[in-house]
Amino acid sequence: MKQLLYSLLLKLLHLLFTCAELVYGAVQRLMWQFSRVPVTPPLADICANGRQLAKRPEHLGVILVEKDICWQTLADIILWSTAYGIHYVSLYDRSGRVRAGAEQQLRPHLERRRRALFGAVPCTVSLVEGGAEPGPTANGHSGDGGGQYHVSVALLWEPDGVGDMVAAARRLCSEVASGARRADSIDRHMFGEQLRAAAAWPDPALAIKLGPVRALLGYLPWQLRLTEVLDAPPRRPLLYRDFHRLLTAYGGIQQRMGT
Amino acid sequence: MAVNMTWISDKKLTWYESVCMNVLKTGQVPRHVAFIMDGNRRYAKRNHIEKTEGHARGFTKLSETLKWCRDLGVTEVTVYAFSIENFRRPQSEIDGIMNLAREKFELLLKERDKLSEHGVCIRFIGDLSLLPADIQRQTAEVMLMTRNNKAARLNIAFSYTAREEISRAVRDVAAGVSDGHLWSSDVTERLVEQCLYTRESPRPDLLVRTSGEVRLSDFLLWQTTHTCIFFTEVLWPDFSIWHLFSAVFTYQRNYDVIQAARADRSLRRLQHSTDGLLPGTARPSDSMTRPGDSAGESLDSTDSDSECAADDRVDSASQSAAAQKRVQSFLSHLDAARWGRLESLVAEGS
Numbered sequence: 001m002k003q004l005l006y007s008l009l010l011k012l013l014h015l016l017f018t019c020a021e022l023v024y025g026a027v028q029r030l031m032w033q034f035s036r037v038p039v040t041p042p043l044a045d046i047c048a049n050g051r052q053l054a055k056r057p058e059h060l061g062v063i064l065v066e067k068d069i070c071w072q073t074l075a076d077i078i079l080w081s082t083a084y085g086i087h088y089v090s091l092y093d094r095s096g097r098v099r100a101g102a103e104q105q106l107r108p109h110l111e112r113r114r115r116a117l118f119g120a121v122p123c124t125v126s127l128v129e130g131g132a133e134p135g136p137t138a139n140g141h142s143g144d145g146g147g148q149y150h151v152s153v154a155l156l157w158e159p160d161g162v163g164d165m166v167a168a169a170r171r172l173c174s175e176v177a178s179g180a181r182r183a184d185s186i187d188r189h190m191f192g193e194q195l196r197a198a199a200a201w202p203d204p205a206l207a208i209k210l211g212p213v214r215a216l217l218g219y220l221p222w223q224l225r226l227t228e229v230l231d232a233p234p235r236r237p238l239l240y241r242d243f244h245r246l247l248t249a250y251g252g253i254q255q256r257m258g259t
Numbered sequence: 260m261a262v263n264m265t266w267i268s269d270k271k272l273t274w275y276e277s278v279c280m281n282v283l284k285t286g287q288v289p290r291h292v293a294f295i296m297d298g299n300r301r302y303a304k305r306n307h308i309e310k311t312e313g314h315a316r317g318f319t320k321l322s323e324t325l326k327w328c329r330d331l332g333v334t335e336v337t338v339y340a341f342s343i344e345n346f347r348r349p350q351s352e353i354d355g356i357m358n359l360a361r362e363k364f365e366l367l368l369k370e371r372d373k374l375s376e377h378g379v380c381i382r383f384i385g386d387l388s389l390l391p392a393d394i395q396r397q398t399a400e401v402m403l404m405t406r407n408n409k410a411a412r413l414n415i416a417f418s419y420t421a422r423e424e425i426s427r428a429v430r431d432v433a434a435g436v437s438d439g440h441l442w443s444s445d446v447t448e449r450l451v452e453q454c455l456y457t458r459e460s461p462r463p464d465l466l467v468r469t470s471g472e473v474r475l476s477d478f479l480l481w482q483t484t485h486t487c488i489f490f491t492e493v494l495w496p497d498f499s500i501w502h503l504f505s506a507v508f509t510y511q512r513n514y515d516v517i518q519a520a521r522a523d524r525s526l527r528r529l530q531h532s533t534d535g536l537l538p539g540t541a542r543p544s545d546s547m548t549r550p551g552d553s554a555g556e557s558l559d560s561t562d563s564d565s566e567c568a569a570d571d572r573v574d575s576a577s578q579s580a581a582a583q584k585r586v587q588s589f590l591s592h593l594d595a596a597r598w599g600r601l602e603s604l605v606a607e608g609s
Binding site: 007013017065095158165166168169173176181182184186187188190191215221253 | 284433447448524
């Protein structure tokens with residue numbers, strides 16, 4: 001009897017939280033609907049905001065842990081990052097939806113939002129699958145972009161995480177088997193260099209998690225070592241002010257690096 | 260505040276804490292919880308006490324937390340006690356932490372009966388060779404003393420970083436290949452995982468980090484890819500049972516989504532592991548041919564397709580069995596070597 005009562009209490013508690021989350025989500029969406037006019041400031045203001053940050057990540061990670069993908073939010077994050085002077089952005093969705101939708105969904109959004117934000121100012125976005133070479137860019141140019149505004153975007157999924165480490169281990173073991181390498185030469189510095197996901201990129205200093213799930217679901221485990229993980233406001237598209245707040249919060253974080 | 264001088268706390272819960280715990284226990288309870296116990300030094304500064312005293316209060320909190328976990332039904336706990344990066348701290352602070360460790364590990368040895376009574380197995384994970392020799396011996400003694408306890412396990416990450424753990428596991432596997440125990444095609448996620456310090460343990464279901472930091476700081480990077488992560492502002496010595504309840508409640512709210520992602524991943528992992536053992540993909544670095552195969556043979560001259568497929572399945576099954584045998588033999592060898600090292604350490608000290 002006691003057990004039944006305890007179980008009912010827990011179910012009630014979870015139900016209350018679910019209701020509260022639903023109401024909160026509905027309010028958030030309504031507020032977003034009514035405040036969508038003045039959302040994104042002009043490019044010059046965004047750039048000025050970027051310059052005022054205490055620090056900015058060289059590599060920004062975006063982790064999708066929600067059912068629905070808001071392509072506009074992804075395009076906006078990429079373009080705002082570009083304006084802030086961030087050169088590397090990795091977009092992670094464990095099941096590969098971002099990779100699959102890059103051409104049909106992300107690219108058109110990127111193009112539309114780029115025109116709205118950058119106008120005639122050159123801006124180069126290179127979409128990169130995992131550790132592959134850069135592909136064609138959002139504004140029709142190719143290559144890594146030598147202009148003022150350029151960003152490389154890695155489209156990652158689950159095999160780019162632990163799977164990448166296992167693949168690296170296999171390659172190293174093949175080299176050991178063939179006598180090309182000694183087993184005792186493997187250390188953490190050398191092993192990190194063997195990974196192909198976002199290869200040669202700096203580790204992500206900041207990752208923005210989109211969605212309410214409290215897990216990273218396989219995002220670049222090796223590279224995640226010192227990444228600050230911040231949650232975007234759930235249940236509505238990201239606004240510029242949210243992005244700026246997250247980057248400002250990151251700027252205020254001090255890492256002691258073990259000391 | 261009296262300093263708790265035991266690893267196995269017997270502190271009783273209040274009636275309302277017991278009720279809340281019983282309510283929570285009717286839902287999903289994590290089997291394995293990991294803690295990044297951060298904030299001892301900030302706690303010491305805030306309370307105007309010595310850093311070493313802050314660490315001692317942190318130990319008291321650990322003892323209490325282990326009791327709460329035991330009451331909840333958590334069977335495995337992993338704690339981040341000391342990182343390899345922490346060796347960069349001022350020498351006086353490192354000395355203070357090492358002295359505290361000596362004292363607490365000695366206490367573990369004295370609490371042998373209590374540990375046996377509760378069936379607690381203790382394992383130190385990390386590059387223990389970086390520690391002072393006497394502490395290495397203590398850790399070896401504790402591990403050997405509790406190795407047959409099966410009811411619960413406490414992993415103490417001491418002189419640990421996940422990158423060191425992963426690269427060491429890969430190095431061990433590569434040494435196995437070099438020695439001829441393994442083929443490079445035997446290397447799978449499961450194999451690397453079985454060479455980590457946390458081998459034999461389920462992955463953590465819940466990771467709790469205190470003190471408001473929102474990063475993993477090189478802790479269990481491989482194992483926590485699909486773990487519910489709970490960041491909380493409280494400093495570790497101030498961590499209370501309510502924070503733990505809150506973490507477990509959060510785990511329950513995220514349970515379905517994370518389990519679905521884990522299941523999906525396991526399915527793909529199984530597929531991936533099997534692929535590595537298919538005929539023609541075995542031993543990619545060594546000989547790619549099987550007995551009887553030859554580059555000059557024409558496929559047209561063989562028997563019917565169905566018979567070929569049947570032959571392939573038989574070959575595949577026998578190759579898979581051979582690979583499993585190699586892996587098992589290698590892991591037994593590795594395990595024996597690791598226990599052997601611990602026994603030698605203890606023997607050197609006696």
